[in-house]
Amino acid sequence: MRYHNITKDDMLNGDGLRVVLWVAGCTHCCKECQNPITWDPDGGLPFDEAAKKEIFDQLDKDYISGITFSGGDPLHPANRLAVRGLMAEIKEKYPKKTIWMYTGDSWENIMYYPMMQYVDVVVDGEFHIEERDVTLLWKGSKNQRVIDVRKTLAPENTDPSVPVLHCRDYA
Numbered sequence: 810m811r812y813h814n815i816t817k818d819d820m821l822n823g824d825g826l827r828v829v830l831w832v833a834g835c836t837h838c839c840k841e842c843q844n845p846i847t848w849d850p851d852g853g854l855p856f857d858e859a860a861k862k863e864i865f866d867q868l869d870k871d872y873i874s875g876i877t878f879s880g881g882d883p884l885h886p887a888n889r890l891a892v893r894g895l896m897a898e899i900k901e902k903y904p905k906k907t908i909w910m911y912t913g914d915s916w917e918n919i920m921y922y923p924m925m926q927y928v929d930v931v932v933d934g935e936f937h938i939e940e941r942d943v944t945l946l947w948k949g950s951k952n953q954r955v956i957d958v959r960k961t962l963a964p965e966n967t968d969p970s971v972p973v974l975h976c977r978d979y980a
């Protein structure tokens with residue numbers, strides 16, 4: 810896996826203050842994507858032990874609520890395995906911190922991915938410029954959904970293909 814940036818004390822990509830990993834690689838080609846530089850899976854830098862330490866140093870801080878995986882697309886084939894491994898490590902070491910993930914893919918296609926056992930919230934769907942709304946919280950266009958993965962995959966939810974939205978997804 811390769812990445813472009815690790816941002817800190819981020820308030821725009823999930824609940825609370827977060828560390829955000831911006832991975833390289835995306836095949837969705839959304840019109841007017843704000844990060845086309847991240848499309849190339851060979852772009853950016855290799856995600857190495859130093860990058861991991863940078864993230865863990867942030868998660869060590871009490872005031873950091875968790876990590877958000879963004880990009881690019883964390884579910885690009887070049888990233889999936891490494892993202893899943895990193896999520897597993899983070900959940901084991903920081904069980905109280907939340908994991909958010911942005912992807913251009915749709916919930917219906919990804920809900921049974923093994924990594925979903927570690928994810929708290931997914932913001933799904935491609936960015937649609939025709940549905941852009943800058944007042945939306947945590948998403949760029951109205952078609953996207955901020956999905957509470959834990960509630961959606963809970964045994965009492967009889968149809969996990971119908972996502973339970975995060976309480977603050979008000980669109």
Ligand code: SF4
Pocket residue numbers: 835836837838839842843844845847880881882912913934935936
């Ligand atoms: S999924 Fe995100 S990174 Fe990929 S093209 Fe669409 S807006 Fe850009």
